[in-house]
Amino acid sequence: MHAVGNSSVRVAGDSISLREDIVWNELALQTTHGDSYTDLIRLFKIREVLGPVFGSEDLCILLYSLIRREVPRTLVELGTGLGVSALWMAQAVKENGVGHVYTLDDGRDFDQSLDCLAKVDELLTPELHPMTKGGIEEHLARFSTACGLTEHLTFRRATFGDDGDDLLAPESCYFGDGTIDLLLADFAHDPESIMNILAFFLPRMSDCSSIFIDGASTHLSSYLVLERIVEQLNRSKMPARFLEVKSKDQRWELFQIVSQRTFRLIHLVERRERAQNSTAWIRIEPTDWKPHPPSKLH
Numbered sequence: 001m002h003a004v005g006n007s008s009v010r011v012a013g014d015s016i017s018l019r020e021d022i023v024w025n026e027l028a029l030q031t032t033h034g035d036s037y038t039d040l041i042r043l044f045k046i047r048e049v050l051g052p053v054f055g056s057e058d059l060c061i062l063l064y065s066l067i068r069r070e071v072p073r074t075l076v077e078l079g080t081g082l083g084v085s086a087l088w089m090a091q092a093v094k095e096n097g098v099g100h101v102y103t104l105d106d107g108r109d110f111d112q113s114l115d116c117l118a119k120v121d122e123l124l125t126p127e128l129h130p131m132t133k134g135g136i137e138e139h140l141a142r143f144s145t146a147c148g149l150t151e152h153l154t155f156r157r158a159t160f161g162d163d164g165d166d167l168l169a170p171e172s173c174y175f176g177d178g179t180i181d182l183l184l185a186d187f188a189h190d191p192e193s194i195m196n197i198l199a200f201f202l203p204r205m206s207d208c209s210s211i212f213i214d215g216a217s218t219h220l221s222s223y224l225v226l227e228r229i230v231e232q233l234n235r236s237k238m239p240a241r242f243l244e245v246k247s248k249d250q251r252w253e254l255f256q257i258v259s260q261r262t263f264r265l266i267h268l269v270e271r272r273e274r275a276q277n278s279t280a281w282i283r284i285e286p287t288d289w290k291p292h293p294p295s296k297l298h
């Protein structure tokens with residue numbers, strides 16, 4: 001029996017008294033966040049149907065929770081895929097009331113991933129139907145409109161280069177005025193690409209930030225390279241790859257970062273026998289005696 005009005009709830013014969021203020025606060029919360037609940041139901045459906053195509057059905061929820069907790073301002077995703085992680089990140093940003101997600105891709109896998117959806121597309125409502133001839137831009141535009149996320153999400157068509165000096169063309173590399181608080185690199189995870197991503201993006205990251213490299217932790221050579229590099233960085237040793245960077249300013253910034261930050265590496269490994277079953281999480285923090293991001297200490 002559930003009887004909220006008289007402040008008591010009977011569960012399996014036991015009567016539990018409820019504090020009315022808690023009940024009313026909970027009801028008020030449901031009203032205030034009513035839209036968020038509906039938005040999340042829609043996103044759960046997208047996750048369920050499209051998530052398995054690129055293995056992002058659980059990562060998207062992990063990112064959502066982290067973003068809600070830490071309130072990052074500038075979020076960048078390299079490799080949009082079908083937009084599952086981008087939409088979940090944008091939803092978290094929307095609920096936070098601050099921040100923006102930039103997601104980049106050149107659409108090279110788009111047609112192929114649509115083929116994977118042929119069997120499941122009837123599960124989606126017409127406005128979310130992914131079988132579009134318009135390409136990745138149209139797909140993302142329709143999904144972010146249907147989810148009410150257009151203000152919080154920008155898609156940019158861009159091809160990622162294969163060196164650490166110009167991984168992104170300057171016109172693709174504008175992410176607002178600030179530095180990047182959260183980077184999700186989900187387009188390559190071999191050791192060379194990891195070093196290029198770090199050489200290019202470390203100077204663009206906030207003092208306290210996170211870089212996620214999808215697929216890297218269960219690619220053995222990448223796992224070992226990450227372990228080694230993070231250990232070197234924490235000993236303030238500049239990797240040779242960073243010294244090869246052509247731009248003097250970028251090299252200097254890398255030197256500053258290596259000497260002033262603490263790096264933590266966490267391998268998020270799924271207990272699943274599939275190709276996309278891990279994410280390497282590199283946490284960057286000021287070398288400090290207190291936790292970051294700054295928060296109330298108790």
Ligand SMILES: C[S@@+](CC[C@H](N)C(=O)[O-])C[C@H]1O[C@@H](n2cnc3c(N)ncnc32)[C@H](O)[C@@H]1O
Pocket residue numbers: 054056077078079080081082083084085086104105106107108109110158159160161186187188
């Ligand atoms: C694994 S999917 C991304 C999945 C997405 N991050 C998610 O969580 O749902 C990888 C994407 O990277 C894109 N991609 C791969 N190499 C690229 C490159 N060099 N430049 C631009 N996009 C690339 C592909 O088009 C593909 O959509």
